[in-house]
Amino acid sequence: MRKYRLMAPGPTPVPEKVLLRMADTLIHHRTPQFQAVLKDVNKKLKKVFKTENPVFIFASSGTGAMETSVINLLSKGDTALVISGGKFGERFGEICEAYGVRTVNYDVVWGEAASADVVRDLLKKNPEIKAVFGTLCETSTGVVNDIEKIAKVVAETPAVFVVDAISGLLADELKTDVWGVDVAIGGSQKGFMLPPGLSFLTLSAKARKLIESSDLPKYYFDLKAALKSHAKDDTPWTPAVSLIMGLDTILDMILEKGLDNALSYHARLAAATRAGVENMGLELFAKAPSNAVTAVKVPEGIDGAAFVKKMRDEQKITVAGGQAELKGKIFRLAHLGYTDEFDTISALSAASIVLKQLGCDVEFGKGAAKAEEMFM
Numbered sequence: 001m002r003k004y005r006l007m008a009p010g011p012t013p014v015p016e017k018v019l020l021r022m023a024d025t026l027i028h029h030r031t032p033q034f035q036a037v038l039k040d041v042n043k044k045l046k047k048v049f050k051t052e053n054p055v056f057i058f059a060s061s062g063t064g065a066m067e068t069s070v071i072n073l074l075s076k077g078d079t080a081l082v083i084s085g086g087k088f089g090e091r092f093g094e095i096c097e098a099y100g101v102r103t104v105n106y107d108v109v110w111g112e113a114a115s116a117d118v119v120r121d122l123l124k125k126n127p128e129i130k131a132v133f134g135t136l137c138e139t140s141t142g143v144v145n146d147i148e149k150i151a152k153v154v155a156e157t158p159a160v161f162v163v164d165a166i167s168g169l170l171a172d173e174l175k176t177d178v179w180g181v182d183v184a185i186g187g188s189q190k191g192f193m194l195p196p197g198l199s200f201l202t203l204s205a206k207a208r209k210l211i212e213s214s215d216l217p218k219y220y221f222d223l224k225a226a227l228k229s230h231a232k233d234d235t236p237w238t239p240a241v242s243l244i245m246g247l248d249t250i251l252d253m254i255l256e257k258g259l260d261n262a263l264s265y266h267a268r269l270a271a272a273t274r275a276g277v278e279n280m281g282l283e284l285f286a287k288a289p290s291n292a293v294t295a296v297k298v299p300e301g302i303d304g305a306a307f308v309k310k311m312r313d314e315q316k317i318t319v320a321g322g323q324a325e326l327k328g329k330i331f332r333l334a335h336l337g338y339t340d341e342f343d344t345i346s347a348l349s350a351a352s353i354v355l356k357q358l359g360c361d362v363e364f365g366k367g368a369a370k371a372e373e374m375f376m
């Protein structure tokens with residue numbers, strides 16, 4: 001029996017202890033037992049997001065929380081600035097469009113990070129902008145954006161700053177309150193090491209004001225209802241009880257080791273992955289690489305889709321290919337969550353085998369050896 005390795009930038013593997021907790025007897029959510037868990041989870045989530053503000057939990061994938069931010073902060077005819085340098089940044093633009101929000105687009109070259117100076121200029125030229133949407137780790141390109149710098153620029157204006165930190169959180173630094181991020185968004189199936197199905201959203205006092213006047217249609221994702229319930233450590237609708245039980249366990253595991261440890265652990269795996277692929281003679285795609293996922297250029301003449309398929313079907317390692325304009329051109333090797341040094345080394349070894357099978361001139365052992373050296 002081959003061992004299966006999930007090395008995509010979401011979903012990521014789930015620790016056994018968390019799987020066991022989620023398999024426990026299901027309890028009802030309107031009980032003191034569940035409410036005690038939720039109260040504790042709410043407190044622990046604030047620590048992970050580095051915020052004193054409430055963190056809401058939705059029974060949805062990450063996109064649900066992205067949509068929540070748009071429909072609760074804005075109104076018909078409002079203007080938003082969408083910073084996009086990949087698939088996920090574009091998603092904010094698509095959501096705005098779906099609800100009739102006007103957008104000013106800052107299209108960053110894919111593979112590059114957004115510039116705070118450009119954001120400043122766009123905000124000056126378009127003073128009607130009410131919200132700025134950005135991404136911590138743009139998972140489709142493997143780029144990490146300088147959220148701290150951009151937040152400083154947005155904070156000088158009346159606009160609120162919404163950050164999709166779904167893949168970046170716990171791997172790349174995010175200081176929600178200290179940096180002045182108004183809304184930070186997370187998802188369960190990335191650095192949180194849970195199955196897909198939960199999304200998270202923080203809300204600053206500045207963002208809270210916008211909720212009062214927002215007239216876009218909403219019901220399930222209405223933050224007014226969420227706020228009311230959150231104050232009582234409750235939820236307006238039935239929460240995803242089992243996933244929240246798993247969240248309780250994983251938050252304890254993460255906080256026990258500390259958030260700094262989570263960041264340095266991801267940084268270590270990411271650095272070895274980058275050095276490993278470069279030592280194999282491959283090129284990195286991202287100019288500002290994230291510690292959640294490494295995007296690698298598929299060598300000239302090699303079929304990128306075949307690489308991902310052979311990795312998955314023959315080596316039993318799920319890596320991600322390129323999306324949209326990057327289809328077949330890059331592959332993305334994640335080192336996010338419940339993954340370790342030896343997963344990284346295995347993935348580099350498997351990549352050499354598969355690349356060689358596809359006709360690429362790689363020397364065996366180069367990637368793994370470099371990673372071993374760095375880990376030592």
Ligand SMILES: *Cc1c(COP(=O)(O)O)cnc(C)c1O
Nearest residue numbers: 010061062063088139166167187
């Ligand atoms: C995974 C991911 C999402 C959310 O996608 P869902 O499929 O809705 O969970 C959003 N943004 C980024 C940057 C992501 O990596």
